[in-house]
Each structure stands twice: as structure tokens, then as C-alpha cells.
Amino acid sequence: METIYGNLQGLKSSQIKQLQRLYHQRIPGDRITTPEFAQRLAAISTEINQPVCTYLNRRGQVIRVGVGTPRQTQIPPLELPRYGAERLSGIRCVATQLKAEPPNEAALTAMAIQRLDVLVVLNVTGSGFERRGGGATGYVKDGYIAHLTPEGSPSWEVTPPISLDILSNQDFIDLIEDIEAEFQQEFVGQQVDTDRDxxxxxxxxxxxxxxxxxxxxxxxxxxxxxxxxxxxxxxxxxxxxxxxxxxxxxxxxxxxxxxxxxxxxxxxxxxxxxxxxxxxxxxxxxxxxxxxDRTEVILDIFAQRAQSRAGKLQVELAQLEYMLPRLTGRGQAMSRLGGGIGTRGPGETKLETERRAIARRISRLQAEVNQLQAHRSRLRQQRQHQEVPSIAIVGYTNAGKSTLLNALTNSEVYTADQLFATLDPTTRRMTIADAATGEPQPIVLTDTVGFIHELPASLMDAFRATLEEVTEADALLHVVDVSHPAWQSQIRAVMSILSEMPVTPGPALLVLNKIDSADGDALALAREEFPQAVFIAARDRLGLETLRQRIAQLVRYAVAS
CATH class of the missing domain: 3.40.50.11060 (GTPase HflX, N-terminal domain)
Incomplete structure (x- = not known):
């Protein structure tokens, strides 16, 4: 099919046929263009009074013809050959323009996006001209050759205007080999860890x-x-x-x-x-x-962090619920029909088949998450039966929740200066002095997954079994990284998520962490805004004794209410 791309409005059928005949043209492999091809292109462009672009491969075959500028007729990126960063696309564009000027930035940007071998822009005279002494009429006055360069801004070079004869005699193979050699040299110099996106x-x-x-x-x-x-x-x-x-x-x-x-x-x-x-x-x-989008990045982190079977189960559920409405975006692979016994007749698209398979998997995972909820509920009931108060440590991701759990219970839960280092809830027992009698009292602390601004809804649903540790706890320790520039908005984000939970959580004690890294102004503002908060540095074990006393008061208040 000899498709003509771009703006065809107002063109006669005879003019479209002239454009289609360009597909039958062939240029020698060692030449950018030939005078005959350039003049033919210019004659059509003059007749329709519009720029024309032709795209050729390295064998000199015309693979695309468009009416309009290089920007308007460019090949969609997904249709271009996929080569490494050190290679060009193997396609060149020979284009006409009606105004005699160098190629504009839009045309050069289109060249860069497509990684074209070269962009040739022919200045068309419009009325044509005769060579001295009579003879053939021509339409091309002169032209420009533009090509990419591996470094610099802008990342291209454009020749001064050159005659059609010089342009046609340019050795195309030598030019491309030189350009790709420069890219190869630059690519080797900056090659990095290819495993990282x-x-x-x-x-x-x-x-x-x-x-x-x-x-x-x-x-x-x-x-x-x-x-x-x-x-x-x-x-x-x-x-x-x-x-x-x-x-x-x-x-x-x-x-x-x-x-x-x-x-x-x-x-x-x-x-x-x-x-x-x-x-x-x-x-x-x-x-x-x-x-x-942002949600997919968060889901990817969760998938990397999930260690327990419960964590992996909930992550898979969140990913599938996110993926289901997005299957249509996966290109033509989803449009094939299924084959075999039982699929003939009206048929079923591969998209529908995959969608049903995912829906069934989601249904099974939902059932398993419900079982997980029931299991965790039984564990909580055992603790309640033994009258052991429970406290959930909540807060923004990377606020220092796991570090605080380790400091209070002498545990060795994994900690790292990373977002979402903790995914699976970890419960540890500790003993505090009763706020009224001073007698030893056992309590359990649960370290939970960190929250984040605009936590994706699919994660909230999939991790309901984990988040129940928050809603079912007798009280909360809300840990805040007061050294973070956005600590106030992080408090608001956590409070917003807690308020959206189906069961209202118990009373909370605000714990402002990392005071050793915070600046004086932030601490002064925090003390003024949250006078009831406890100020600590969990890593250096600063303020923990005060925190234990406040936890004892919190537990007494929570159990009494």
C-alpha cells in the first residue's frame, strides 16, 4: 500500500498518483540523493504548493512519502528500527521547502527524535529556472544537509547552502560511517550500568x-x-x-x-x-x-521489598488491580484472536482472554488476602485475651519507624535510608513501667508499612490485611522525620490516610524523630506547633526514656477508654 502521509486536503487524484510514484524511485546506496530525484520532488512540491518529505533507507528505497514539513510527516517512534545509542536509525529524509532558509528547529528536532542518518532540505524556486544556454528546467536552487552530533547543544550540525550538484556528489557511506564512529566513541566513553533504567x-x-x-x-x-x-x-x-x-x-x-x-x-x-x-x-x-506513572514506581518498589508470602501476595494483588484497566495500552499484541477448539465462531480477542485470566487471579488473591486478614485477626484476639496492649508505629515512609522499633525492643529489624524499606509488619514485645503502679507491663509494638502522599488506592485495598494492624491497635505512635524539609506536609498526609481508614484508629502520640539532623528553626517551630509531641533521635537513642514514660501514659489512657 503506497500510503501518502500528512495533509492531503485539496490534492487532486493525479497529484496523489505522482506522490505515490515516488515509492518506485531508487537512489544509489552511496549517494544522499540524485539530481533527478531532487528535481522530481521539487516539481511535485511546486505543483501542489506544499513541502514534500520522502524517507529512504540505506539501500536507497523510498519507504515513506508525506505532504508537509519533517515535523508534520515524521515516522512515529514506535515504527522506527530499534538500535543502540551508538547507532542512527538507518533512514534519511529528503524534504523540500518553499521558503529559502535553513532548516528550522522543528525540522531539526524531528530529525533528532527519529535519529535520522541525515536531513536534506531542498530550497525550491517555485517558478523553476533554465540553465545557462538553455536546456533542462530545474526547481531546486540549493539545499542544506543536517545531521546529528554526539555532544553539544544543539546536538546537530547544518551545512551552509550548497548547490544540488555538490549535494548529489556527497559520499553518503563515508558521511554515515564518520557520524556513527563519533557516536560509538561517545557511547563507549559514557557507558554505564545497563541494568539500571x-x-x-x-x-x-x-x-x-x-x-x-x-x-x-x-x-x-x-x-x-x-x-x-x-x-x-x-x-x-x-x-x-x-x-x-x-x-x-x-x-x-x-x-x-x-x-x-x-x-x-x-x-x-x-x-x-x-x-x-x-x-x-x-x-x-x-x-x-x-x-x-508514580503509582507504578511505588508498586515496583513494593514488589522488590516483599519478602514474606503475605507481602508478595498483597503486592501481586495491587499490581494486577492496577494492570487490569491498562491492558489495552499494550499495543497490537493484545488484538490477536485466540485459536483452537472452543474459540472459533465470533471469537475472543487476546485482550479479553488475558483480562478474564487476570480477573480470575484477582478473585483468588482477594480470597487469600481475606484468609490472611482472618489469621492476623486471630493473633490479635490471642493478644487481647492475654490482655497485652498493642501499639502500632505509623508514619511517612523513611521516618525512622523500624529504627525506633529496634531501639525500644533491642531487635534487629532491617533498616535502611530508603523509601519503603519495611513492607511486612513486624511485631515485637517490650516491657514498660505502668504509669500508675510502676509495675512492669508487657506491650507489643508493631512496625507497619510507611505511608506516602497520595497513597495509591489499589495499594490501600491490597494491603488492607496489613493496615488492619493500625486500625486494630490500642494506640498509635506517629513517627515524623522532623529533619525533612516537608515534615509538616508529611504529617498532614499521614493524618489524611488514617482518617480514610474504615475503622477509626486509637489515640496517637506524635514522635518527632531525627532531632540530631534537624535545624534549629524547624525544631523551634515543631515545639511551638506540637507542644505535646516527644522529641527523639532513635538512631542515637536520644529521648527514649521520656518516650517510654509517654508510651506508658498512652497505654493507660487507651486501655481505660
């Missing part, structure tokens, strides 16, 4: 977000990506009154993302908000590499 973050600041809140969101996303094992190459930002319904950011920003990804060799784009299946599909089509 090379990530570009995209943040969008809407009207309802203050600048410092937006900055906190971006820094937290960068931390999440690093925790998940990615390497953040660059952060791109855009300010909009509201997200674009199809691509979240505007068309120009999508082009910028695609160019940046191509220039830096990124293989993953991460957005700072949840994306709909349609938005992911649109962005991947235009950018050409995988696009994920």
Missing part, C-alpha cells in the same frame, strides 16, 4: 499547587525512582492550568521529552501523577519509549 522525570505544576509543594513532589519522585533502581538523568517541568486530557503535558513539551530522551539515551519516562491508560498509550506512541 535511565529515567527522565516529568512534573506538571497546576494552579492549585504551591511552588514549594511541587518541588517536594519532584524530589520525592526522584527518591522513589532511585529506590526502585533507576537513574534520574533529567527533570522536565511544565506549568499548566490543568492537565492535557490526552497527553497530560502540551504537544511542544511531548516533543521536548522525546528529544531529551533521544539525546540522553533514556529508556523510561516517569510522570509525577497517575496517568490514564489512554494517556500512557498516546505518550508512548509519540515518545517511543516506556512511560510509567
Amino acid at each position: 535511565r529515567v527522565i522525570l516529568v512534573g506538571m505544576m497546576t494552579d492549585n499547587l504551591a511552588p514549594h509543594q511541587f518541588q517536594d513532589t519532584i524530589e520525592e519522585l526522584e527518591r522513589l525512582v532511585n529506590t526502585a533502581g533507576g537513574e534520574v538523568l533529567q527533570v522536565l517541568r511544565q506549568k499548566r492550568s490543568r492537565p492535557h486530557p490526552q497527553t497530560v503535558v502540551g504537544e511542544g513539551k511531548v516533543q521536548e521529552i522525546a528529544l531529551t530522551a533521544q539525546t540522553l539515551g533514556a529508556n523510561l519516562i516517569v510522570f509525577d501523577r497517575d496517568l490514564s491508560p489512554a494517556q500512557i498509550r498516546n505518550l508512548e506512541t509519540q515518545i517511543g519509549i516506556r512511560v510509567v
